[in-house]
Amino acid sequence: MESPISKSVVFAYLSGQATPIEIQSVDDWLKKPGSYEVFCFMLLEWEREHAQFTPDREKAIANFWERVESPSELTATSYGSVPAKAQQGITRIARRLLTIAACMTLLVAAGWLFSDKLLYKTIHTAYGEISRQVLPDGSEVTLNANSSLRFPRLGFGKDTREVWLSGEAEFSVVHTDTDQRFIVKTPKDFQVEVLGTEFSVFTRTRGTKVVLNSGKIRIDYRKEGKPAQLTMRPGDLLKMDESGDIRMETTKTPEEHSAWKERRFVFDGTPVSEICQLLEENFGVIVRPSNGEIGERSITGNFETQTHEELLDILREVFALETRKQKDTLMLYQKQEPTIFN
Known part of the structure; x- marks a missing residue:
């Protein structure tokens, strides 16, 4: 035939x-x-x-x-x-x-059929990489560098939509006909629960930060060993330090906290020591101030950078610094003025 x-x-x-x-x-x-x-x-x-x-x-x-x-x-x-x-x-x-x-x-x-590798999919981003992902329910996630997101391969359950985040991401969550809760879990007994909204979550070793762009979310965490909750509204900025203490602030520009999607860094009185942490988290480059005085210097501005070298160049230029490599660490030193001989 x-x-x-x-x-x-x-x-x-x-x-x-x-x-x-x-x-x-x-x-x-x-x-x-x-x-x-x-x-x-x-x-x-x-x-x-x-x-x-x-x-x-x-x-x-x-x-x-x-x-x-x-x-x-x-x-x-x-x-x-x-x-x-x-x-x-x-x-x-x-x-x-x-x-x-x-x-x-x-x-x-x-024991493989019901193992994590079969039931869940994990997306990892490398240093300097930004990735966008559409979840099974149509919600969108933008994952920052050096981050990971884990979610069910075969779709979410009937009652909840749970994902697990390590690192930093912005979420745009769709509303479902059955009003399914969308929950972002982090490694620190801290989770964000939402219903159709836009927000960003930062969860790294030095602390956790949540910024709400629109909608309404509920934060579940532990306070003195007991379950606790609080509700966030647009413009709210929540910060939790390494010890678990929570501080709520407001911001007029919540979108600036996800400027990393456009490879921009927005600094508002940000100390050099914190920028060094950003360099390590986003690019995998270890940078340390050589003394406390340099680490406490602060900078304000909106900077577009594609690589860690571009961000380091900003620090060098603004504060007249130079870098010296010590094993796997770049140390920031005050640039020495050239000696002029008469």
Whole structure:
């Protein structure tokens, strides 16, 4: 039987390398009577040309989820009686399905089926990298450098939408018909609960910060070992230090706290010591002031920087500093005035 679909297209379809148009053309062709027999023969030929190998479990799981998240499913159709040769292809498919079932049984026995790697997806950003991600519910997250976000692969539950953040991110949360709560959890017994709003969360070693752009959010935390709550409104700025003490402020420009999305740093009386922490958190570069006086100097302004060197250049120029490398640390020293001899 002549096929309107070329073998190369079907092979690309089976290997996951077909274009969206090719995938659609194969899916449409498989709905036509008689196409299934030809497809089975092509499947047998493709399997003969692609020898099996001992799989890498980590890589296999990653590939499995890649295919799950970009599926191209065959449509089940009734075709009546099937010729003997086609039955061979169907038998091969059945064996493959049994193999998959056996693998799933092994995964259950090994505790992998319900492990984090299968149930949850984690996105990491490198130093200097900013990433945007659309969550299963349509909410959008912009992840700052050196941060990670973990969320369910197969969609959120019925009552809540929970994600786990380490680092810094801005969230734009969509409202659901069932009023599902959206919860951002952090490693510090601190979580943000929202219903359709825009806000940013900063959670790193030196403390936690939440800025609300619009809407309304509730903060759940622990105070003296007991659960506590507070509500934030647009313009509120919440800060929690390393000891767990919380301070609430207001800001007229909440959007400036997520200026990092545009690779901008907005400083308002920001000390050099804090900028050194920003350099380490965002670029992985360890910078330290050589003395307390340099660390306490402050700067105000809006600076666009793509690299850590550009930000260091600002410090060098504004405060007349120079950097000296000591092992893996850049130390900030006051630049020495050249000696003039008469």
